[in-house]
Structures are given as structure tokens and as C-alpha cells.
Amino acid sequence: MSKTEGRGTGALSREVFDHLVELAALALEVEEAAYLLREMNGQLEAIRELEAIEVDEGVPITSHGVPYREAIRPPLREDEIQACDEAEDILEQAPELEDRYVVVPDIPHTELE
Amino acid sequence: MSQALCDLPAHLLMHRLRRGEITAVEILEATLARIEAVEGHPPSSEPYTPSPEDRQKVHAYLTLTAERARAQAESVDRALAAGEDPGPLAGVPLAVKDLFCVRGTPSTAGSRILERFIAPYSATPVARLEAAGAITVGKTNLDEFAFGSSNEATAYFPSPGNPWDPKRVPGGSSGGSAAAVAAGEATISLGTDTAGSIRQPAAFCGVVGLKPTYGRVSRYGLIAFASSLDCPGPIARDVRDAALMLKVIAGADHHDATAAEAPVQDYLAGLEQGVKGLRIGLSPDYYRLKYPEQGSGELREQPIGKEIEAAALRAADALADAGAEIVEDVPLPNTHYGIPAYFVISRVEAASNLHRYDGVKYGYRYEGTVADLFELYRKTRGRGFGPQVKLRILMGMYVSAEQYEKGYYEKALRVRTVIRRDFEAAFDPGGPYRLDCLLTPTTPTTAFELGAVYGDSVLMQYADLLTVPANHAGIPGLSIPAGLDSNDLPIGVQFLGPDFSEGLLLRVGRAYELATEGEAWRSVRPRVLEGV
Numbered sequence: 001m002s003k004t005e006g007r008g009t010g011a012l013s014r015e016v017f018d019h020l021v022e023l024a025a026l027a028l029e030v031e032e033a034a035y036l037l038r039e040m041n042g043q044l045e046a047i048r049e050l051e052a053i054e055v056d057e058g059v060p061i062t063s064h065g066v067p068y069r070e071a072i073r074p075p076l077r078e079d080e081i082q083a084c085d086e087a088e089d090i091l092e093q094a095p096e097l098e099d100r101y102v103v104v105p106d107i108p109h110t111e112l113e
Numbered sequence: 114m115s116q117a118l119c120d121l122p123a124h125l126l127m128h129r130l131r132r133g134e135i136t137a138v139e140i141l142e143a144t145l146a147r148i149e150a151v152e153g154h155p156p157s158s159e160p161y162t163p164s165p166e167d168r169q170k171v172h173a174y175l176t177l178t179a180e181r182a183r184a185q186a187e188s189v190d191r192a193l194a195a196g197e198d199p200g201p202l203a204g205v206p207l208a209v210k211d212l213f214c215v216r217g218t219p220s221t222a223g224s225r226i227l228e229r230f231i232a233p234y235s236a237t238p239v240a241r242l243e244a245a246g247a248i249t250v251g252k253t254n255l256d257e258f259a260f261g262s263s264n265e266a267t268a269y270f271p272s273p274g275n276p277w278d279p280k281r282v283p284g285g286s287s288g289g290s291a292a293a294v295a296a297g298e299a300t301i302s303l304g305t306d307t308a309g310s311i312r313q314p315a316a317f318c319g320v321v322g323l324k325p326t327y328g329r330v331s332r333y334g335l336i337a338f339a340s341s342l343d344c345p346g347p348i349a350r351d352v353r354d355a356a357l358m359l360k361v362i363a364g365a366d367h368h369d370a371t372a373a374e375a376p377v378q379d380y381l382a383g384l385e386q387g388v389k390g391l392r393i394g395l396s397p398d399y400y401r402l403k404y405p406e407q408g409s410g411e412l413r414e415q416p417i418g419k420e421i422e423a424a425a426l427r428a429a430d431a432l433a434d435a436g437a438e439i440v441e442d443v444p445l446p447n448t449h450y451g452i453p454a455y456f457v458i459s460r461v462e463a464a465s466n467l468h469r470y471d472g473v474k475y476g477y478r479y480e481g482t483v484a485d486l487f488e489l490y491r492k493t494r495g496r497g498f499g500p501q502v503k504l505r506i507l508m509g510m511y512v513s514a515e516q517y518e519k520g521y522y523e524k525a526l527r528v529r530t531v532i533r534r535d536f537e538a539a540f541d542p543g544g545p546y547r548l549d550c551l552l553t554p555t556t557p558t559t560a561f562e563l564g565a566v567y568g569d570s571v572l573m574q575y576a577d578l579l580t581v582p583a584n585h586a587g588i589p590g591l592s593i594p595a596g597l598d599s600n601d602l603p604i605g606v607q608f609l610g611p612d613f614s615e616g617l618l619l620r621v622g623r624a625y626e627l628a629t630e631g632e633a634w635r636s637v638r639p640r641v642l643e644g645v
Contacts, residue, residue: 016511017507021507023510024494025491025494026491026495026506027492028495039571040504040507042569043504043508043570046405046452046453046571047456050450050454050528051524053447055530059527059530059531062527062585063526064327064371064587065341065586065588066326066588068373071375072373072375074367074373077367086234092231093229093231093233094473094474095478104486104489105483105484105486105488106485106486107486108485108487
């Protein structure tokens with residue numbers, strides 16, 4: 001992971017990085033955090049290429065490439081109940097189960113203001 | 114020995130199977146014997162020390178499902194004996210990229226966080242292949258959640274080696290899939306392509322890879338990476354097998370609202386029609402590339418490798434000789450914005466898709482003591498995800514966060530529009546180019562050595578430079594082998610066409626196969642098969 005070590009520190013501050021790590025719910029090792037911050041700054045430099053391209057304000061966004069014309073757009077499904085035959089198989093995937101309830105540690109409570 | 118059953122394409126296997134010359138069980142046993150000979154020890158998520166022996170083997174599979182496969186093969190043989198139709202892919206050994214759920218099998222996405230996950234249902238394309246008689250031999254290795262272009266970003270080591278030189282990468286993210294097909298460890302494979310993940314490994318391993326039009330193949334049961342770009346598709350030995358496979362997996366699916374209702378063509382019917390009168394375009398924007406210099410990381414315009422350029426131009430000559438009209442200098446000026454736009458769009462979508470992994474409902478959960486649920490989330494995700502996954506989550510959150518994003522996400526989506534417009538102009542029947550398809554190299558380089566790029570996440574992303582524009586635009590792309598370089602490593606070229614033009618791309622690919630049938634490189638076999 002040391003290939004990019006010599007590269008510039010870039011725009012992303014440690015403070016912003018730590019905030020993102022908190023939001024992403026990731027516990028990181030010290031060395032790993034340094035690698036991730038460095039690579040994020042490298043990627044941001046590549047992304048800045050986008051600033052060079054002049055795109056007219058009138059150009060619409062594309063959220064997926066293929067336009068879903070009426071003829072190929074699947075119709076909405078009827079809103080009807082369908083039985084799930086795999087309920088037990090799905091429940092069995094839970095790391096900890098008690099009487100078909102998924103067990104988790106304490107959920108911290110926050111008082112709403 | 115080159116005609117071992119496991120080295121034959123699916124259409125020849127089925128021909129012999131239906132004539133009663135061979136059985137599905139014999140095909141399967143030949144494939145399992147090949148796996149035994151070339152695969153090496155199975156990958157694991159335990160700490161890994163590389164060994165020289167590992168670099169002589171393929172390591173394509175994460176899970177083998179031999180018993181399940183035997184039961185399927187026996188049922189195909191029973192159907193044949195009873196005079197029933199066992200389906201259009203009867204008895205064909207299939208490797209499934211471990212990004213697809215297959216009922217009752219571990220479905221890991223190449224990640225520790227799904228290590229204990231047993232899929233309770235099968236993905237639509239897998240279910241359709243099995244219903245057509247294909248025999249699922251196992252699940253193949255991949256870059257974790259498909260995040261990579263070398264298969265080294267998996268949580269399970271040894272990562273796959275390229276059958277042509279196992280010290281080199283097979284490409285990614287469908288690396289195990291392409292390697293398995295190249296080495297005779299499966300006849301066909303189901304992969305996915307988000308930025309090139311079918312076409313790039315197919316090119317590196319000397320096999321055929323087809324990224325269908327977005328929406329052509331259902332994503333139901335596919336573990337999501339970037340939902341607006343992900344396309345399941347075939348990896349095969351030849352164009353006819355890819356056509357057979359696409360015909361089975363394509364089509365509407367009420368489980369996936371993005372699976373298009375467009376009718377599925379008979380991709381085999383027009384396969385031999387040739388290219389006479391077709392207009393095939395070449396674009397200079399696929400030969401002058403801007404990508405980071407290794408070491409400094411500075412973006413520089415660099416010409417594509419001479420051997421790759423020569424292979425693509427030779428392919429154009431062969432197609433011209435077969436009757437196609439080659440149209441040069443087609444401008445696709447926004448091609449090189451594909452990677453910067455992809456850095457934004459794919460990360461935002463990936464981060465969103467990865468929030469669901471929390472150690473609560475399924476998969477890995479941190480084993481130690483935790484103070485509360487939030488600590489369980491942090492510890493589970495911290496240990497369950499590898500570095501490339503964390504990088505994508507953090508990057509996706511950064512470029513989509515209102516307080517930080519500087520308009521990058523919206524800009525990237527507009528850039529996506531101009532990339533699509535480049536293609537629309539090239540294919541426009543009333544425009545100056547009126548192309549039926551484009552011919553380009555699939556990759557900027559042939560297979561690179563293990564460890565040569567991994568870790569540099571920017572340079573690695575640029576391996577997809579020539580494949581990602583089709584994902585932004587949603588259009589189909591077919592990569593086929595087009596020769597070997599001076600190190601005997603496969604070179605791939607790709608055909609890109611308008612929405613739902615898979616039939617035409619397959620027809621052009623088949624014409625190229627016929628035109629080059631007698632060329633010497635076609636009889637060279639992957640190095641890993643020497644002495645097998």
C-alpha cells in the first residue's frame with residue numbers, strides 16, 4: 001500500500017476525514033486511515049478533471065444510460081401480498097437469534113430536543 | 114489432449130451430448146479433473162503469505178459445488194435418456210461470479226462481511242441458466258464487491274492468477290470467471306460489468322466477454338455495486354457460446370423494475386450473416402489516452418501500447434476484407450472524462466448500497482465485546498470490509514455530502530450525458546458517421562503483474578479507461594480475443610453498438626473469428642495448461 005506514499009497531502013483535511021469515518025461507521029487502524037486519506041486525495045485530483053469540461057447548464061443529467069421509453073418500461077406491479085417461502089432460511093442468516101427475534105447489543109438512547 | 118471435453122465450447126459439447134456421444138456427467142467429470150489439475154489450494158480469508166507455488170496455479174474458485182453439480186448433470190442425462198429436451202445449455206459447466214446469489218451456496222461478494230452468508234434464493238440470470246440445463250460447478254473469486262480491475266482486492270487469498278502467466282493478474286473484477294473459462298475449469302461463466310469488469314478480464318485472459326445493454330439482463334439476486342451501471346453478462350470461449358448464453362439470461366423480470374421489456378432477439382439466427390455493408394468506426398480518442406504516470410501519479414497523455422493498437426487495426430483490416438466499410442476519425446471527445454465521472458457516480462452509489470451491511474441481519478458480526486449497537490456497527494464494518502471498500506464508502510459520502518461536494522455529483526451526471534451523446538452522434542442513422550458499431554481496443558495494456566498496480570487506487574481505476582464509457586452510456590460492448598503480444602499475453606478488442614444491438618455485435622465478432630480462424634495465435638494455449 002506504500003506506492004502512493006510520496007504524493008501530496010491534498011485538499012481533504014483530517015478533520016473532514018474523521019467526520020466521514022464517523023458517518024460511515026468504520027473503526028479504522030491508524031495505518032489504514034493514513035492510506036485511505038492519501039488515496040482519497042489522489043482520487044479527488046482525478047475528479048477535478050471534471051472542472052475542465054464545459055457542460056452547458058441546459059445539459060440534463062443522466063441517471064442511467066438507456067432511456068426507458070414507454071415500449072420497454074416495465075409496468076408497475078399490482079400491489080398485492082405474496083407469501084415468502086424462505087422466511088426461515090432468511091432468519092437463519094442472523095448472527096444471533098432468539099425466538100425468531102434478531103438479538104443486538106444495547107441501543108444508545110438520545111433525548112430529542 | 115487439446116480436445117479434452119473441458120476445453121470445448123458449449124455449442125460443440127451440446128452437439129455431441131445430443132447425439133449420445135458423451136454424457137453430461139462425463140463433461141462434468143472432465144471439468145472437475147481439470148480443476149484438480151490447475152486450481153491449487155482453495156482461497157481463504159485467513160492472513161496470507163504469498164508462496165511461489167501459488168503463482169503457478171489459477172485459484173479461480175471460492176466455492177466448488179461438485180455434489181450439487183453432479184445431481185444436475187445426472188438429471189440432464191436422465192432427461193436425455195427419456196427423450197425429453199434438457200434445455201438450450203444442457204450439461205454445460207457454468208462458473209458463477211460470487212457476486213450472484215445461488216440458493217444454498219455461500220455468496221460472499223469476495224468480502225469477509227458476507228463470509229457466513231448462505232443465499233436463500235437464486236439470482237434471476239443464474240436461475241435461467243440452470244433451468245436451461247447449465248451445471249453450476251462453483252462460485253468464482255472477484256474483487257471485493259467488484260471494486261477493482263485485478264482481482265487482488267478480494268478478501269480471499271491466493272487471488273486468481275492469469276492462466277496465460279499466473280504471476281500476472283487475470284483482470285477484474287470478474288477475474289476468477291475469466292480465468293476459469295480460459296483454463297478449462299468451466300465452459301461458460303456469468304460475470305458482471307460496471308466499468309469493464311466482464312470485458313477487461315475477458316481481454317486479459319483471451320476469452321469472449323459481453324456487457325449487454327443496461328437493463329437487458331435482470332439484476333435480481335446480484336449483490337449491488339453501482340446500481341445504475343451494473344450489467345450481468347456472459348463470459349465464454351467463443352462468440353457463439355456468448356450468444357447462446359445471452360439468449361437464455363436476457364429479458365424482462367418482474368423482480369427487477371430496470372429489466373427492460375424489449376423483446377429478446379434470437380442471437381444465434383443472424384450470427385453467420387457476415388459484415389458486408391456494415392459501417393464500423395475507429396476513433397482516435399481510444400488511442401491517445403490521458404492517464405496517470407506510474408510513480409508520480411501525474412495525469413499525462415500517453416499513446417496506447419503499439420502491439421494493442423496494431424491488433425485493433427489488424428482487426429479493422431480483417432473486417433474490411435470481409436466486406437465492412439471502415440470509417441476512420443470518428444470523434445468521441447468525452448471518452449477520457451469517463452474515469453473522473455465514474456470516480457464520483459460509482460462511489461456515491463456504492464456507499465449507498467453498502468450501508469446495509471451492519472453485522473445484524475446476516476453475514477459477519479464482530480466477535481468481541483462491544484459497549485452498544487453503534488460500536489458493533491463500527492467494529493463489524495471496520496473488520497468486515499477491506500481497504501478498497503472503505504475507500505469507496507468514504508469517497509462516495511464525501512462527494513455526495515451537501516457541505517463538501519462542490520457540485521461534483523451533478524457535474525458527473527451531466528458529463529455522463531455528453532458521453533452518451535458522443536455515441537448517439539456516431540450511431541445516428543441521419544448523422545455524418547452512421548455507424549453500425551465502433552471497434553476499439555478493450556484495455557490500455559495487456560495483463561500486468563500481481564502487485565504492480567494494486568494499492569494505487571487511481572492508476573488501477575484507469576485500467577477501465579476504454580470500457581467505462583459504455584457503462585455510462587448504457588450501450589452494449591463485446592470484447593473478443595484478437596491476438597497475443599510479444600509475451601504471449603492475450604490482446605482484446607471490443608465492439609460497441611447502440612442500445613440493444615447485441616445481435617449485431619455478436620455477428621461482427623463472429624465474422625472476425627471466421628476471418629482469423631487459421632491464424633497461428635489461435636492454436637497457442639494458456640501456459641498453465643502445459644503438461645496437463
